[in-house]
Amino acid sequence: MRLAADDVTRSLRASWRLLSADAKALPDLDLSRDGFWRSYLALILTVPAIIPVLAAERVLAGLPNTAGLFNAPVLLASVIAAELLAVITVPALLIMLAPGLVHSPRFTGFIIAWNWSSILSAGLMAVPAAVFALGWSNAGIATFQALAFGAIVLRLRYCVARAAFGPRSGIAGAIACASLLADYAIIRTFGLAGF
Numbered sequence: 764m765r766l767a768a769d770d771v772t773r774s775l776r777a778s779w780r781l782l783s784a785d786a787k788a789l790p791d792l793d794l795s796r797d798g799f800w801r802s803y804l805a806l807i808l809t810v811p812a813i814i815p816v817l818a819a820e821r822v823l824a825g826l827p828n829t830a831g832l833f834n835a836p837v838l839l840a841s842v843i844a845a846e847l848l849a850v851i852t853v854p855a856l857l858i859m860l861a862p863g864l865v866h867s868p869r870f871t872g873f874i875i876a877w878n879w880s881s882i883l884s885a886g887l888m889a890v891p892a893a894v895f896a897l898g899w900s901n902a903g904i905a906t907f908q909a910l911a912f913g914a915i916v917l918r919l920r921y922c923v924a925r926a927a928f929g930p931r932s933g934i935a936g937a938i939a940c941a942s943l944l945a946d947y948a949i950i951r952t953f954g955l956a957g958f
Contacts, residue, residue, distance in 0.1 A: 773792075774791070
């Protein structure tokens with residue numbers, strides 16, 4: 764199983780369209796079994812977004828980035844674990860709270876859309892981290908920027924859930940709230956700034 768450039772382009776474009784509440788973008792994703800596993804493979808595309816977040820966290824920790832980004836293994840592990848948990852926490856909560864949902868095609872579509880939108884989410888949250896790490900903003904402005912980009916990510920997650928489960932199900936708001944609470948818990952657990 765591999766990712767083709769046209770699959771990546773189509774899926775990221777569909778994820779972007781989901782941000783504008785275009786539920787018709789969901790079928791543009793590969794909703795097959797192979798597409799399900801490919802959406803997990805696609806999470807490798809979040810790796811570039813980890814670099815600015817790691818650089819920003821190093822600045823906040825008082826570590827110089829000129830000494831190398833990867834010479835603080837605990838901080839590196841914390842950032843990677845936080846990024847991974849941000850992707851898998853809400854689907855894992857859904858599985859625990861509603862195990863019967865796993866066999867639903869809507870749940871499969873949700874997972875595929877969630878995984879692809881997580882690439883956009885990581886990229887969006889990397890913007891304020893990169894601006895801060897480069898010294899173009901101070902910690903206060905970076906926090907404000909992270910909150911603004913976080914609101915966009917929250918909307919994306921809401922739109923993904925709404926497209927997957929339907930506008931009448933009422934589950935989209937609960938998923939968005941759960942993702943917000945989960946992200947906050949992850950940030951607090953790992954002692955990160957929230958980029």
